[in-house]
Amino acid sequence: MNFERALCWIRRDLRLSDHRALFEACQMAKGVALVFVFDTTILEKLKDRDDRRVNFIYQSIKELDQNLKDLGSGLITLYGDPRIEIPRLARQMEMDVVVCNRDYEPISKERDETVEATLRTMDIPFKTFKDQVIFEGRELNNQKRQAYRVFTPYKNAWMKKIDKEFFLEYTPDYKKLIPIKEIKPFLKPLSLKKIGFKPSSLWFSAGEVSAELQLSRFLNQIDHYKKNRDIPSKEVTSELSVYLRFGLLSIRQLIRQIIELKTEGAQAWLTELIWREFYQMVLDRFPHVAHSTFKPEYNSIEWSGTEQMFKAWCRGQTGYPLVDAAMRNFNATGRMHNRLRMITASFLVKDLLVDWRKGEAYFARYLLDFDLAANNGGWQWCASTGCDAQPWFRIFNPVNQSKRFDPQGKFIRKVIPELAGFSDQDIHFPASTNQETQKKADCLIGRDYPHPTVDHNLQRSLVLELFKK
């Protein structure tokens, strides 16, 4: 196809390398311009003006703009509703085609349908491409030609189908970028302030360069991944989720780099990347999960947890140290280790009997790597309401989990220094110690650290009753 000018709309793919839509745009048109829209339909819903994700996106966009300038072009940034802004820009710039990479969230699909319909009235084609995943929802089916509902057969099918053609590198022909002088009237730099936000501190750097650095750091230690990935204090996981979420790295690049590595570490990590695809597939093919349980029979559970309990969980004041350390650290940084996500989610649902959707929404509000598919999948897994979820009768014991995954209480001590005086044995549940031990540890339960909000064994029997009903 030969077009004069293509507009490449970037969304959750904030990079220039190995970029499918940009590659295709450069193939099909003589000149290509890139645009990013600060979407007011999303931004207006955010409650915190110093939102970390907005900061992360803003900084990544700034770097991308500079990279484009180095190539002689620039990034057009707009602020508004993309359903209006994209067609308007396409018309103003006399574009012949608009291209982008596909997004599988229900709201994004609706948005793209609206944009496509508006562009159609203007005779401008809208072309979308697969980029965010190796296999899209409909590319892997079971023998009955239905979507998988269980992870292991999905993974087996994924492994069977994977082939070089699915992780090709798409290097755009940057010579096709429209020179800056031609797009200058449309380059209106937006500051954080202009879009209504304030700077916030990020615990790691934004941008494509930082993503590459983080990837190479991780690949150097990937061999330790399998053994230590569940121990939060070891910090051996890749910390790439935020870069993957905003597309600062291409999933194909990751697969190219590890698919041939047969080490246990690399294989275990590949499995996690397949979990990511599994939940993307679930959201694409079962969009009802975004607002209700995957298994309809669990939609009617009447969760009896109180608002007070929910608040204690949010603030890290439950009296269960590993849960509290995870939540306090999360509130301070926007990050949480996978094992801790599982422990805190399970605690909220199965110990405090609070509806999993409240926890899901709290994570969605503060997680730097928030991704609807993975967050919803993770919560439904922990709440036993989802696809291939943890069976409802298997309930994490928060104290045993703490002993197993933070054996010397390293993570707890780092986040809750008032508990540091307890022994490796007592730190997991200091409420069970006597006054003398507490005095020695210089931490009185009820004064320096909260009493446990609930009794795990009692709550366990209550939640089992709830599920049985």
Ligand SMILES: Cc1cc2nc3c(=O)[nH]c(=O)nc-3n(C[C@H](O)[C@H](O)[C@H](O)COP(=O)(O)OP(=O)(O)OC[C@H]3O[C@@H](n4cnc5c(N)ncnc54)[C@H](O)[C@@H]3O)c2cc1C
């Ligand atoms: C309740 C709950 C909520 C979660 N919410 C999110 C979320 O909003 N965004 C998010 O990216 N992940 C989420 N996860 C999955 C997982 O916790 C994070 O992806 C992981 O902790 C990110 O750290 P990492 O990059 O060091 O992971 P690594 O262990 O290095 O894994 C590599 C990559 O694989 C993917 N991945 C790993 N585990 C999972 C998983 N269980 N499900 C889906 N993808 C996975 C991520 O993209 C991750 O970056 C959630 C898990 C649970 C239990």
